[in-house]
Amino acid sequence: MPTLLLVRHGRSTANTSGVLAGRTPGVELDALGAEQARALPDRLSGIPLAAVVRSPMLRCRQTLAPLVEQRGQAVEIEERINECDYGQWSGRDLAGLGGEPLMATVQQHPSAAVFPGGESMRGMQQRAVEAVREWNARIESEHGAEAVYLMCSHGDVIKSVVADALGMHLDLFQRIAVETCSVTAVRYTPTRPYVVRLGETGDLGSLAPPAGESAPEQSDRGGSQGSQAAVGGGR
Numbered sequence: 711m712p713t714l715l716l717v718r719h720g721r722s723t724a725n726t727s728g729v730l731a732g733r734t735p736g737v738e739l740d741a742l743g744a745e746q747a748r749a750l751p752d753r754l755s756g757i758p759l760a761a762v763v764r765s766p767m768l769r770c771r772q773t774l775a776p777l778v779e780q781r782g783q784a785v786e787i788e789e790r791i792n793e794c795d796y797g798q799w800s801g802r803d804l805a806g807l808g809g810e811p812l813m814a815t816v817q818q819h820p821s822a823a824v825f826p827g828g829e830s831m832r833g834m835q836q837r838a839v840e841a842v843r844e845w846n847a848r849i850e851s852e853h854g855a856e857a858v859y860l861m862c863s864h865g866d867v868i869k870s871v872v873a874d875a876l877g878m879h880l881d882l883f884q885r886i887a888v889e890t891c892s893v894t895a896v897r898y899t900p901t902r903p904y905v906v907r908l909g910e911t912g913d914l915g916s917l918a919p920p921a922g923e924s925a926p927e928q929s930d931r932g933g934s935q936g937s938q939a940a941v942g943g944g945r
Contacts, residue, residue, distance in 0.1 A: 797828025
C-alpha cells in the first residue's frame with residue numbers, strides 16, 4: 711500500500727506563546743513557522759505526491775502554501791485530521807493547565823481523557839486512523855501501491871496515527887514526539903504498517919519511490935526527534 715507523509719504544521723504563534731490553540735480560529739504561523747514552510751518544497755524535492763491533504767486549520771494551509779504554489783497541486787481538506795477539539799481548554803495557557811487534574815490523565819492515561827466541552831483523545835485517534843485507512847485505499851486504487859501522498863495535520867493527531875501504526879496502545883502515545891514542520895513517514899503494506907521516518911526535519915529524498923521497483927515491505931530507516939509536550943503536540 712502507499713506511503714503516507716504526515717507533516718506537522720510549522721511553528722505557530724500559539725506554540726511560541728505557550729497557548730493550547732486547539733481549534734481557535736486565526737492562529738497563524740510565526741516567523742520561524744513561515745520559514746519552515748518555505749523550506750518544505752526543497753525537502754520534498756524529487757518525491758512525487760499523488761495527493762496533498764490537510765486539516766482545515768489556517769496554520770496547515772499556510773504550511774502547505776509554498777509547496778502548493780511550487781507544484782501547482784490541488785489540496786483537499788480532510789476534517790477527520792483536524793486538531794483535537796480541546797473544548798474549554800482551547801486558548802488557555804499550557805502552564806495554567808498543568809495544575810488541572812485532567813492533565814495527569816492526559817499524560818498517563820490518555821485513552822480515558824475527555825476534554826470539557828470537547829472530544830476524547832480516543833475519539834481523535836479513531837477518526838484520524840479511519841481517515842488514513844480510507845485515503846490509503848483511495849490512493850492505491852487511483853495511483854498504485856507505490857504512490858506517496860501527504861497529510862498536513864497536528865501534533866497529537868500525528869502521534870495518535872503513529873501509535874496505531876506501531877501497534878501501541880493510545881496510553882503510550884505521549885512517548886512519541888514530532889517537531890513543528892517535521893515529516894513522519896508510514897508505509898502501509900497488506901500485512902502491517904512500518905514507520906520509516908519519525909519527526910524528520912532534514913532531507914527526505916530517500917523516500918522517493920524507486921523507479922521500476924517495488925518498495926520494500928520493511929525498512930529500518932527512521933529517527934526520533936522533537937518536543938515532548940503532554941498535550942497540543944509540542945512547541
